[in-house]
Amino acid sequence: MIEARGLRKTFGAGASAFEAVRGIDVVVRRGEAFGFLGPNGAGKSSTMRMVAAVSPISGGELRILGLDPATDGPSIRARIGVCPQEDTLDNELDVWENLFIYGRYFGLPRAVVRERAEELLEFAKLTDKAKSRVEELSGGMKRRLTIARSLINRPDLLLLDEPTTGLDPQARHLLWDQLFRLKQAGVTLVLTTHYMDEAEQLCDRLVVMDKGVIVAEGAPGELIRTYSTREVAELRFAVGEEDNEVMAEKIADLADRLEVLPDRILVYADDGESVLAAALDRGLRPVASLVRRSSLEDVFLRLTGRTLVD
């Protein structure tokens, strides 16, 4: 569905030029859910906009649905659905009109768009809001409307730029559920996120992006196995105690790897509980401790030395 080789995006020219995407290779296959995981400014949106055929590429190669966005932009856009990071709903129109008018841009007959608009309102659980103005919707409702709108042309490929950012946990789970249903229906999903749980839940495969480059690629479980241990023990010490660095030295030999963060120490080991017990034996007295499974957050930390959400 998507093939990118050495894909680049540069904004501006000359001395002020800024390279947001610095040569990435990505292949997305039909029917899969593919994710771009990365912190703010990683270049996720810039990549998504190129894939959506609304932003010209600055270098490399890009094929979407086998087509070249530089020459076949309209044909590509006719067959994809796009949910941009910032909602682009029309505040002057009501909910139903937002769907209807957008559908008309695809050249669909009025009767067809009417029918689909009803279906999609149902899908987005917005039927009783059909005549409301967009301004009156909550953030989660707007997001659901944007996703519903992106489906009006029955796309083969759906691009979602941070579909759940800013939503409360309940709204997020509702959206995940809807995205999962789309995936079951055979729609190829490409999404960006900086939530690792979202990536783990939704993505078959993902790339971790940082500063315009891809730092790792694989299935979520695969990435965790490759770049982290099975478990992590987190130790938090009281303020004013010895430096975290000094603490860490005392237990360095117990773990496969240690990460010293300003507020806690992460101890990577396959058996977190026994490491924690051993640390306590050596006289460490954390004010709080927990043992958990490794997550994509740990993968990211390992690869970039930084946390995902700061």
Next chain:
Amino acid sequence: MTVPTGSAALGLRDGTLRQADYWAALWRRTWRGVLATSFLSPLLYVLALGVLLGGFIKADPARMEGATSYLAFVVPGLIAAHAMQLAVGEATYPVMGMIKWRPTYQAMLATPLQARHVVAAHLTTIALHLAAATGIYMLVMVPFGVYATWWGASLAWLTQIGVGMAFAVWIYGITCRLRNEEGFGLIFRLGVFPMFLFSGAFFPVANLGRVGAAIARCTPLWQGVNLSRMLTIDHITWWIAAINAGVIVLLLVGGWRWAHTGLERRMIT
């Protein structure tokens, strides 16, 4: 991999028509106000300038470019000037709004529509607005007996729409190239306002002296004022009419390019 479906480019007409429902939806919300003001402002203008001020002016038709009364002289000028103001108004703030303050164009351009379709549809709605506003203006003037012939009045109407659109396309292109709305003040103060006063709408440009008249005759507004006046009072010098019409057409053709390349540059980054 999917096989390319063959990418027949979306035609300008088809792409423009796809936006008809959008513009109709906006129009449904605003038409009452638009129509009301379309009636009111010509009535007030013609009362103040044509009837009350014109009552003082008794000049020889030869000094009024052939018009038999000041009212007959000033009406085509008023309508052309009105068309210019309306067109500039429509091609500044509303366009900047759809570029910057609201994501209208952004949403459109995420669909198969291209910048030229989006621009064509927006300009078409401006043309329709101009047609309605100048048409009403001209109809309101019928009882005042200012039209020599019905065909001249009809061609004058097309001229008013044409000169309005000549402004619309160029200002649209400028708006696309402006970073923000601060430049609009300059357009209004240094472009629209002097042209409004000195392009022959209210008095013959000959009164400006040789140099002044020559400058006035270079403005786009004068082409519309002069052509529509010749047509409404049926006092036509055909070679001048041809130049007026030719300039308007050239402005439209060049401005169309300027407008849609402007939006492409602004939105496709």
